[in-house]
Amino acid sequence: MRFLPIFAALALAACSSMPMLAQEAPAPEAAARASARPQMVSAANPYAVEAGLAVLNAGGSAVDAAIAVETVLSMVEPQSSGLGGGAFLTFFDGETGEITVYDGRETAPMSAAPDRFTGPDGQPLGFLQAATSGRAVGVPGLVAMLALAHEDHGRLDWAENFTPAITLAEAGFEVSPRMQGMIAAMQLRSLPFAERPSTRAHYYLPDGSPLPVGHVLRNPEYADTLRAVAADWRNFYEGEIAEAIVAAVNADALPGGMTLEDLSGYEAIRRDAICRAYRVWRVCGAPPPASGGVTVNELLALLEPYDMSETGPDTLEGWRRFIEASRLAYADRDAYIGDPAFADIPVAGLLDAGYLAERAALIDRETAIPVALPGTPPGVDAPQPDATAEPGGTTHFVIVDQWGNVVSMTATVESVFGNQRMVGGFLLNNQLTDFSFIAHDEAGNLVPNAVAGGKRPRSSMSPTIVLDADGDFYLATGSPGGSSIIAYVAKSLVGMLDWGLTPAEAIALPNVVARGDIIRIEDSFPAELAAGLADLGFTLDANRTENSGLHAVIVQPDGSLLGGADPRREGVVGE
Structure with a gap:
């Protein structure tokens, strides 16, 4: 793939040669040049990796690089994530060893009610009707979350981190095969994306045909948006950009009811990571409203009584155990996880040692569990129903900087191309369809993931960081994929921790959901x-x-880094 010079403004601070992009370990001569604290970026598109490396080489931190990576992905992988969506970022501080999760999950407008996705006949709306309507759009959280993380851990000026994406938006980039295939599919399926004036004008030729592979696509409107955000991140939530978002959301037969006050009132949140020991490691992930931190840890805990190293990826028993642990953990996740500001989420109960032992014992059998039901962990009376559809238009990347800081970040606009509405050169999300379309249980009680004004929908995002027995960074992983994210991430962890595989080998294992x-x-x-x-x-x-997009980085015994990028997508590893 031909690269355009997206980091010219950072060239003086960057290396004199092009960054190395690789799936595996660096060549010996490259390793010899590496610092004692090597750096690495593993992300879903080469342009994004190049942008992240440019920022790292200019003296930026992992968070600085995350801003560069995500603002480029918003343009070159718009089907998956962007400024109009949200994210969870798990951060490891190389100096203190502390792990913090930054929650940039979208929120429902304050006017949202539990019946938001109920039709006039009292039945849930069809998913496509709901997802492409104004009702599906949540208040975007990505920009505010990146600003909060940068406030804590940025080393470069906020504005500097936008230079690669602004440069690329003006110069243009080559449309990739995956992006082109997505654009064509939207037209073949007669979806609104191919007909709405903003998206049609940008992603299709004048004759209406999809942009071809290799077409150099420019986005000057996005460059203008980035300049405004670079000047002050609040410009995304107030003024012209916010007004354009509100107008787009409410110009629909099913308007979303979002207001300028909803946007200006959005707040990203610092949260404590969900961490649990797994054998000799400590696995940390995002807490509710993300379900990944709890569910991945529960799944691993259910495997812990069993010697998975003796039943590797080529054995029936290894996969049987993985499948049963997945079924049990997913059942609990669906019944209990939601926004902790609106419902009591039994995190401690789900990870209680006694409860986990009871659940793990269910796996000790020779045939499939007939029906995988949720359990009743300490602190709850009974599981509740769930009716949440979770398609996967999402991305994930991992960054390690020269100070040993680590970012594992998952970002999303929800479905492919999100809500299929474009403002300011970026696409809006349909994240609110991550709420349950059934709001009440049989007794009339609200279920944990019911819609409410100001509430964050449950997420499957699982940006994960694993520490070794000394509390040092060992590996980071994560994936897109809707509710399948949990299975993808757990597979990669079992592959690396139990089966001794490299990141690339673990990622390449067949997916089982x-x-x-x-x-x-x-x-x-x-x-x-x-x-x-x-x-x-x-x-x-x-x-x-099963189109995962796993990206992972692991520390090798000699202290060097080894990365992997999912061959199912277009990711690369760079250092």
Whole structure:
């Protein structure tokens, strides 16, 4: 792929040669040049990796680089994330060893009510109707979250981190095969994206055909938005940008009711990470309203009584255990996780040692658990129903800087191209469809993930950081994929921690998603193992395209870094 010079403004501070992009370890001569604290970026697009490295080489921190990476991804991978969406960022402080989670999850407008996705007939709206309507758009949290993280951990001026994306927006970038395929698919499916004036003018040729692969796409309107945000991040939430967002959300047959006050009142949140020991490591992730930190840790805890190292990825028993742990953890997640500001979330109960031992014992069998039901952890009376559809238009990246700081960040606009509305050169999210479309249980009580004004919908995002026995950074991982994120991330962790695989090897393992009683297996899953699972009583949905986007970085015994990027997408690793 031909690179355009997106970091010319940072060239004096950067290395004299182009950054090395690789899936595996650096060449010996590159390793010899590396500092005692090497740096690395693993992200879903080469342009974004190049931008992150430019900032790191200019003396920026991992958070500075995250701003550069995400503002480029917003443009070159708009189907997945961007300024109009939200994110969770898990940060490891290389000096103190502390882990902080920055919550940039979107919020519902204050006017939102539990029946937001109920039609005139009293039934839930169809997902596509809801997702492309104004009702689906949440108040974007990404910009405020990055500003909060930068306030704590930035080393460069806030504005400097926007230079790569502004330069690229003006010069243009080559449309990638994946992006082109997404644009074409929207037209083939007759979705609003292909017909709305803003998106049609930007992503299709004058004759209406999708932009071809290699087309140099410029976005001067996005450059203007970035200049405004670079001058002051609050310009995103007040003034012309905010007015354009409100107008777009409310110009719909099903208007969203978002106001300028909703935008100006948005606040990102610092949260304590959910951390739990797994064998000799400590696994840390994002807390509710993200479900990843709890559910990934519960899934691993259910595997802990079993010697997974003896049942590797080529064994039926290894995958049987992984599937059953997934089913049980997902069942609990669906029943109990929501926004802790609006519901009592039994985090301590779900990770209680006695409760986990009871759940893990269910895996000690020779055939499939007939039905995977949620348990009743300490502190709750009974599980509640859930009706949340969670498609995956999301991205993930990992950054390690020269001071040993680490960012593991997952960002999203929810569905592919989000709400399919474009303002200021970026796309808006449809994040509110991550709320349950059924708001009440049979007794009339609100379920944990019901819609409410100012509430954050439950997320599957699982930006994960693992520490070693000494409390030092060991690895970081994460993925897009809607509710499948948890299975993807857990697979990568089991692969690296239990099965001794490199990041690239763990990422390349076939994906197996066991949420509920139908097990989705990727088409690369070995046929003999699939037959064995069927013989054990599992119901398989085989030959699925489980399109994870895992990115991971691990510390090797000599202190160097080894990264991996998911071959299912267009990511690379750079250092």
